[in-house]
Amino acid sequence: MANSTKDFIIEQLKERIDKFSPEKKEQSFGKVIEVGDGIAKVSGISEAMMSEMLEFKTKTESVYGVVLNLEEDGVGAIVLGDSSLISEGDEVLCLNRILEVPVGEDLIGRVVDPLGKALDNQGDIAQEKFYPIEKIAPGVINRESVKEPVQTGIKAIDAIIPIGRGQRELIIGDRQIGKTAIAIDTIINQKGKNLKCVYVAIGQKESKIAGIVSKLKESGAMEYTTVVLAGASDPASMLYIAPYTGCAIAEYFLDKGEDVLVIYDDLSKHAASYREISLLLRRPPGREAYPGDVFYLHSRLLERACKLNKDHGGGSITALPIIETQAGDVSAYIPTNVISITDGQIYLEPDLFYQGNRPAVNAGLSVSRVGSSAQIKAMKKVAGKMRLEAAQYRELAAFAQFGSDLDEETKKKLERGKRLYEIFKQEQYNPISVSKQVLIFYALINGFCDDVPVDKISQFEAGLFDFADLDKKTLEQIENKAELDEEMEKAISHLINEYKATLDYLS
Amino acid sequence: MKITAKKYAQALFLSVKDKEKKEVSEIIDNFVKLLAEHHQLALSRKILYFLEGFFQKEGLVCPVSIESAHRLTKESKNEIMKFLEKNTSGEIEWQEKVNSKLLGGFVLRYQDKIYDASLKNRLDQFNKEINKK
Numbered sequence: 137m138a139n140s141t142k143d144f145i146i147e148q149l150k151e152r153i154d155k156f157s158p159e160k161k162e163q164s165f166g167k168v169i170e171v172g173d174g175i176a177k178v179s180g181i182s183e184a185m186m187s188e189m190l191e192f193k194t195k196t197e198s199v200y201g202v203v204l205n206l207e208e209d210g211v212g213a214i215v216l217g218d219s220s221l222i223s224e225g226d227e228v229l230c231l232n233r234i235l236e237v238p239v240g241e242d243l244i245g246r247v248v249d250p251l252g253k254a255l256d257n258q259g260d261i262a263q264e265k266f267y268p269i270e271k272i273a274p275g276v277i278n279r280e281s282v283k284e285p286v287q288t289g290i291k292a293i294d295a296i297i298p299i300g301r302g303q304r305e306l307i308i309g310d311r312q313i314g315k316t317a318i319a320i321d322t323i324i325n326q327k328g329k330n331l332k333c334v335y336v337a338i339g340q341k342e343s344k345i346a347g348i349v350s351k352l353k354e355s356g357a358m359e360y361t362t363v364v365l366a367g368a369s370d371p372a373s374m375l376y377i378a379p380y381t382g383c384a385i386a387e388y389f390l391d392k393g394e395d396v397l398v399i400y401d402d403l404s405k406h407a408a409s410y411r412e413i414s415l416l417l418r419r420p421p422g423r424e425a426y427p428g429d430v431f432y433l434h435s436r437l438l439e440r441a442c443k444l445n446k447d448h449g450g451g452s453i454t455a456l457p458i459i460e461t462q463a464g465d466v467s468a469y470i471p472t473n474v475i476s477i478t479d480g481q482i483y484l485e486p487d488l489f490y491q492g493n494r495p496a497v498n499a500g501l502s503v504s505r506v507g508s509s510a511q512i513k514a515m516k517k518v519a520g521k522m523r524l525e526a527a528q529y530r531e532l533a534a535f536a537q538f539g540s541d542l543d544e545e546t547k548k549k550l551e552r553g554k555r556l557y558e559i560f561k562q563e564q565y566n567p568i569s570v571s572k573q574v575l576i577f578y579a580l581i582n583g584f585c586d587d588v589p590v591d592k593i594s595q596f597e598a599g600l601f602d603f604a605d606l607d608k609k610t611l612e613q614i615e616n617k618a619e620l621d622e623e624m625e626k627a628i629s630h631l632i633n634e635y636k637a638t639l640d641y642l643s
Numbered sequence: 644m645k646i647t648a649k650k651y652a653q654a655l656f657l658s659v660k661d662k663e664k665k666e667v668s669e670i671i672d673n674f675v676k677l678l679a680e681h682h683q684l685a686l687s688r689k690i691l692y693f694l695e696g697f698f699q700k701e702g703l704v705c706p707v708s709i710e711s712a713h714r715l716t717k718e719s720k721n722e723i724m725k726f727l728e729k730n731t732s733g734e735i736e737w738q739e740k741v742n743s744k745l746l747g748g749f750v751l752r753y754q755d756k757i758y759d760a761s762l763k764n765r766l767d768q769f770n771k772e773i774n775k776k
Contacts, residue, residue: 149773156772158765165757169692179692180755209649209696224688229757 164230174371189231214373239388240264250378269380273439280445289325289567292560300510302443302452309484325567336382339405375409393449402458480504514620518577529553558593571614652693708738711749
């Protein structure tokens with residue numbers, strides 16, 4: 137047995153040695169003339185291409201870089217690694233290839249840096265394939281319209297701002313308002329839903345990411361998730377390439393016809409890192425000191441999110457970029473850019489947050505341009521009416537502040553609106569299945585909640601879910617049946633009435 | 644207005660081009676004095692780099708450096724020379740160096756091209772290939 141293993145290894149080695157043919161080729165080379173702040177100016181290499189990889193031969197080891205500026209007498213490059221090892225006069229080689237990162241199945245469940253190196257002490261990652269970090273987005277012919285839902289498990293989002301597979305939905309709001317929480321809840325809710333997830337952390341505190349990873353592990357979400365981490369202490373070049381790496385990892389699964397969700401947390405820090413690089417490369421600053429191509433920076437990234445048609449595998453990349461605003465200013469440069477690129481936004485409002493409405497989704501300013509085509513039919517039926525209820529409540533609530541003489545109809549609407557906003561409240565790390573969402577929304581729009589006191593709504597809701605869990609038949613029917621037909625409605629009404637009969641706090 | 648290293652180099656190149664050796668050394672003396680007067684001696688490295696560039700651009704010189712594990716034989720030197728004459732223009736500035744770390748073969752650098760035919764490079768490539776998963 138031992139002998140045959142030995143022979144096998146020897147055979148394998150022989151085979152590899154036979155196959156090996158060393159490359160003898162001419163390469164362009166140059167010399168470092170300036171280095172500092174993660175940027176290097178290199179002379180020579182007259183044939184360098186844009187985004188080409190460079191190898192800096194330092195005294196101790198090789199450091200890699202990427203060409204970002206082609207100038208008259210040389211090139212400007214970003215250094216992906218320790219730039220302090222590079223000194224003036226060091227030799228630089230052109231590697232004749234665009235920056236590539238390793239991709240593959242082995243990346244699932246791992247935490248990697250933007251170059252695909254493991255950061256989680258779980259050993260090396262097998263490098264199955266390499267994908268370029270920059271790639272032209274799929275064209276019109278290869279795509280089809282977004283029609284399948286991504287269930288976030290967050291009631292306010294799934295009902296009012298539905299997200300479809302292949303959509304780009306921006307999550308925007310001030311710091312500490314629950315933007316990442318929405319993204320993480322969405323990842324947690326994808327268990328068993330056939331959707332791979334890539335979470336790209338750009339310029340985040342590593343302690344925060346450690347917390348997120350442990351939470352994902354706890355809920356079993358790391359089984360289908362890859363985390364790409366460019367921490368706050370990493371050089372700007374790493375922050376700059378991180379989202380493109382995340383997208384390249386997602387494209388590997390896309391090419392296999394799978395659905396992927398990518399979260400870019402967050403693109404304001406990405407833009408800031410690009411500004412840093414651009415200013416160091418002496419590109420002229422524009423508005424807010426960002427370079428002129430900062431729009432292209434994000435548009436070329438987000439355009440790679442897509443839903444491909446059957447002939448091209450039928451896979452999809454859904455992108456959830458996150459933008460952090462300063463004091464709620466959505467009209468700053470980067471927020472307006474990304475708002476205009478994406479297919480809608482989820483706006484988180486500080487006032488709502490401090491009133492205790494969490495997630496603090498502002499139903500008025502948040503939109504999804506894909507609309508109800510990304511909802512299951514049952515949800516479409518209840519959510520259509522609910523959007524109207526929410527809009528009417530907001531209008532009436534503002535109006536009702538001026539006078540107390542209100543007619544019965546208005547009072548009724550106000551009461552229902554209060555209950556609706558109460559239902560929208562949801563705890564973190566507690567995603568709710570779509571069938572349960574349909575159940576509670578059905579109860580609301582059909583007046584089953586009208587006699588429940590507002591402060592008891594959350595209790596009522598939790599009880600209803602537990603009650604429905606006792607006999608899963610109705611929930612399964614909602615999820616599997618395409619339509620919310622009469623028979624189905626009867627079953628739901630019966631279930632709710634049965635549950636209400638058990639309650640003692642109803643008048 | 645600040646005078647850049649490139650402008651200094653361009654001025655020097657234009658003034659020494661087509662001049663006799665004797666004149667050139669005088670020009671360079673004056674140039675260094677000028678740099679010192681303007682406290683710009685720190686720029687000398689960059690000026691040299693640009694100056695080399697101007698000479699190469701005009702096709703006047705072609706710097707060549709060759710590193711080999713052992714002293715090159717006359718035959719191999721001639722072969723390399725033939726290759727260079729075919730692929731380059733201008734006066735070849737030949738620099739030779741023996742570097743035992745290359746183990747075998749040679750590394751040829753000319754203009755901004757490098758041709759690594761050393762044994763060390765091959766072994767490095769082999770090492771990478773064999774350690775691939």
